[in-house]
Amino acid sequence: MSPVKVQKIVCIGAGYVGGPTCAVIAQKCPEIIVTIVDLNEARINAWNDEQYRLPIYEPGLVEVVRSCRGKNLFFSTDVDKGIQEADLIFVSVNTPTKKSGVGAGFAADLNYVELATRRIAAVATSNKIVVEKSTVPCRTAESMRTILEANAKPNCRFDILSNPEFLAEGTAIKDLHNPDRVLIGSLQTPEGLAACQSLSDVYAHWVSRDQILTVGLWSSELSKLAANAMLAQRISSINALSAICEATGANIDEVANAVGYDSRIGPKFLKASVGFGGSCFQKDILNLVYLSESLHLPEVAAYWRQVVEMNEHQKSRFAKRVVDSLFNTITNKRITVLGFAFKADTGDTRESAAISLIRDFLKEKANVNLYDPQVEEYQIWQDLAEASPNLSLETIKKQVNICSSSLEACKDAEAIVIATEWKEFKEIDWETVYQGMNKPAFVFDGRLLVDEDKLTKIGFKVITIGRGSL
Numbered sequence: 001m002s003p004v005k006v007q008k009i010v011c012i013g014a015g016y017v018g019g020p021t022c023a024v025i026a027q028k029c030p031e032i033i034v035t036i037v038d039l040n041e042a043r044i045n046a047w048n049d050e051q052y053r054l055p056i057y058e059p060g061l062v063e064v065v066r067s068c069r070g071k072n073l074f075f076s077t078d079v080d081k082g083i084q085e086a087d088l089i090f091v092s093v094n095t096p097t098k099k100s101g102v103g104a105g106f107a108a109d110l111n112y113v114e115l116a117t118r119r120i121a122a123v124a125t126s127n128k129i130v131v132e133k134s135t136v137p138c139r140t141a142e143s144m145r146t147i148l149e150a151n152a153k154p155n156c157r158f159d160i161l162s163n164p165e166f167l168a169e170g171t172a173i174k175d176l177h178n179p180d181r182v183l184i185g186s187l188q189t190p191e192g193l194a195a196c197q198s199l200s201d202v203y204a205h206w207v208s209r210d211q212i213l214t215v216g217l218w219s220s221e222l223s224k225l226a227a228n229a230m231l232a233q234r235i236s237s238i239n240a241l242s243a244i245c246e247a248t249g250a251n252i253d254e255v256a257n258a259v260g261y262d263s264r265i266g267p268k269f270l271k272a273s274v275g276f277g278g279s280c281f282q283k284d285i286l287n288l289v290y291l292s293e294s295l296h297l298p299e300v301a302a303y304w305r306q307v308v309e310m311n312e313h314q315k316s317r318f319a320k321r322v323v324d325s326l327f328n329t330i331t332n333k334r335i336t337v338l339g340f341a342f343k344a345d346t347g348d349t350r351e352s353a354a355i356s357l358i359r360d361f362l363k364e365k366a367n368v369n370l371y372d373p374q375v376e377e378y379q380i381w382q383d384l385a386e387a388s389p390n391l392s393l394e395t396i397k398k399q400v401n402i403c404s405s406s407l408e409a410c411k412d413a414e415a416i417v418i419a420t421e422w423k424e425f426k427e428i429d430w431e432t433v434y435q436g437m438n439k440p441a442f443v444f445d446g447r448l449l450v451d452e453d454k455l456t457k458i459g460f461k462v463i464t465i466g467r468g469s470l
């Protein structure tokens, strides 16, 4: 069975993953027509914006879209037409944690994946390679295949591949241009292997063949969960050690550096923080927990659950340190929170530690000044309202003030809390900030970002994750 030469690709889901991934495919494969479709019209309009005000912020993304939009890259809400014309379909819709029903709080909500799959079966009139790009529980590909085969028109073949995406937000374009590896899972049948070859040929336009790993479907699905779980586990490990550092006078940066020099451990992903966020780590670990429980492996489930529990503990421990340091009360005090995104260089706020911190400060009846260079105001109100269902949005708006610069946000505050490691927070004019604050002026560095000695010399009381405040 010879592989199909892919000429037209459609991606269902123009989000943080589908958008950048397929834009880079278009850029690297000029002879392939790539159409990214989404049900959300506002999102598609933004992708088509004349001034390139795209719906997501990602360094380098505008340049990629500018280089091929209107040539071989298109954005559309016409999902059916996209499906009909394509020979390869990426399914890149979101798979959030279920909020109700069986597995609520743990299992992935596959409703959108199923809807997209049913749509493909309903409208396809020719053979398709269907690629699951969304992160999904193990064996989802099998469910997709069953749905497709049960609803297919005669003479329509579907081959399913799993091709998880490993890009990190903030460095998506760099990661896509230069991936550590591309992983493709397929059935080990002649048809499955041929489909795998077709997708490998797409990536081979810019990724060397030895970095394109081809494996079985289930290994591919599980590898994505495993990679995220192990990355998150490293952060929870270093954050657990940061608590010991704070209690003993050791310095977590020095510990991480010493540990990371061991070539078996390596230096990456050992940065202590106020807690990991993002749309993937927590969701994927909870998914693994659910999977382990379903497979009657309670000890395995408990092991992975602890990674998430440690992360929750890190966030609440940090909020408590703020309250304790401010003489055990922050009621009516003004706290500045710098950063709302879950990491620097993205406008994404999903599971951001800043949300939990502000929720805890609101419970203590503090006033919060907030500044983030990228996150949109409506998103902040939506996240804060969701995090504090007992408070009305009106009450939240009375307590929280969104500011348009760090300097404005820090004025008249008792304490500054650094929640996101935006580079511009490193370059703040701390002398001026200090003059404008109430004294004693505290800085709580949740990202190991600022120069503690310099700030201490100015007069600040600096409290840093993983360093004792003795």
Ligand code: UDX
Binding pocket: 012, 013, 014, 015, 016, 017, 018, 037, 038, 039, 040, 043, 092, 093, 094, 095, 112, 115, 116, 133, 134, 135, 136, 279, 280
């Ligand atoms: C991705 C993956 O798909 C998810 O599984 C992974 O764990 C995280 O990254 P992401 O791209 O970040 O999701 O999600 P999002 O930015 O929400 O984009 C999904 C898009 O799919 C949205 O724009 C949504 O409108 C669209 N969508 C959803 C459809 O077009 N059709 C649907 O039926 C459902």
Ligand code: UDX
Binding pocket: 165, 166, 167, 168, 169, 170, 228, 231, 235, 268, 269, 270, 271, 272, 273, 274, 275, 276, 277, 278, 279, 280, 281, 342, 343, 344
């Ligand atoms: C992650 C994975 O890295 C990526 O491979 C996968 O495709 C999606 O999930 P992402 O969530 O976009 O990517 O960002 P990542 O850089 O992994 O950061 C996740 C969170 O961990 C952020 O809140 C970040 O600030 C935090 N983090 C990261 C730390 O606290 N310490 C570190 O050393 C690294």
